[in-house]
Amino acid sequence: MTEFSADALSGYLSGTLADSEVSVDDIVAHTEGWSRDTVSFTARYREGDDDVSERLVLRAENELQHDIDTTSLPGNDIQTEYETLVASQDAPVPVPRVRWFDADGGPFERGLFVMEHLEGEPPITWDPRDRQDLYDAWDAADRTLPNQFVDAAAGVHSIDGSSIPGVEDVSPDEVVSREIDRWEELYRSAELKREPAVEEAIRWFRANEPTVPETTLIHGDFRIGNALVDDDRITGLLDWEFARVGDPLFDLGYASTRYFAGKLVEPIERPELACSLLEREWFYDEYERRTGRTVDRERVRYWRAFSAFVMLTICCWGANQYDTGASDDVRNAWFQYPVPGLIEDLLAIIEDDRL
């Protein structure tokens, strides 16, 4: 596959972004959204008598996503991700402005889309320094960042998911079993070892399916690590490839897992904070206040356990890709290491009911 060099980007953008020749510099490869290949760059061109300079982001299928059947991937195909962003453009949630989708990708020979660059960095909750910044944001008197995080959740859930091309509408009475079926199938396809604790969790999921009163669009990977943060502002919510129609409380449970607060192997310092940013109860209370929805704590607990299973499945999927030789990305081999911590979290939640 053609690399995202200045020459290749220039060749692709000349005639696409502008009629004139486009030069490209300051290319940055972004590792944070590594499930796809993402680069930002500055494009310069003439428009009439003016010199134009734009900072843009190109997000493309990676080699693996391009080569295999997309239905076997954990997330949505790239066109659906693009369409979800299109649907989010005018919603009360900050997202980058999208420019175009290209199914063939010109010289890059893979599906891609281009969007405008936003200021900010995604906090890495597994980095103790970023975690401390998040703790400070929670301890600050105005709680600007925690408030924006709640607003982002409410904003996502205000989007009409059923109208997005590629996103299937799912009714409330079948959404839970559909989620279990989908993730169990993926887990089975990537299972590294038959783990009795995971089997127990799957039995618990099936035996304790909650009643869901409504479905909305959910982000599916809703956490502070998928938000661009500039000072104390969220400038953009990224990585929409897991978006689907689901129980809105799924996103709350997902954001409440210890894994996304920064736990890998060692326990975290402030486990009561979702995403190391906001106390869970405050999060749920504020979400209720802003959306008018009731946050059923038992249902959030269910989705919190289920989210640990989802993440565990994605980890197994990555490690399986390495194990089978489908991927030589070292990070996929590393993906086995969060699994025991996720199993520990699963056990901690289901034990209350099972014992």
Added chain:
Amino acid sequence: MPYLDPELILDRFATFTREEVRPAVTDDEFVHAQVGSMASTLQFLAGEVGGREAAVRTQRRTLTDRLDELEAVLDRNEIDAPDVRAALEEGHSEIGAADGSTEEVEEILLSAADDVLAAIDDELDGERAAIVRRPLYEFLRTRVDQQLGMLGREGDE
């Protein structure tokens, strides 16, 4: 344990370091030599990994003890659960006969534990299921604690 063979990963890292990284370092002799040493060290480590043998031995002992305890719980509470007892007996028998590689023994332990847990789920309900599960959850916790210990955990959750 955890999952992918550590020997396999170390071996591949060693190959990548030796064949890709080292030739790419062309302007610094010191770093070039360091990378060469790193590649051979990784190769040695690939052969040295053996900590999981002790971990699986501990898990085997724990599961055997917990299955005994589970049987005692069934007897003490006069719980008539023929499928659970059959899975228990089968588990004991398989664990007793396990004499393959560490990985094979580990898989037998996991399979035995899950078979018994699945039988409990199928045959018992409510409080009776809960008290019978407890010994096996001690095995599940032992396993995850050992996995996290091998990954370097020092603190308590």
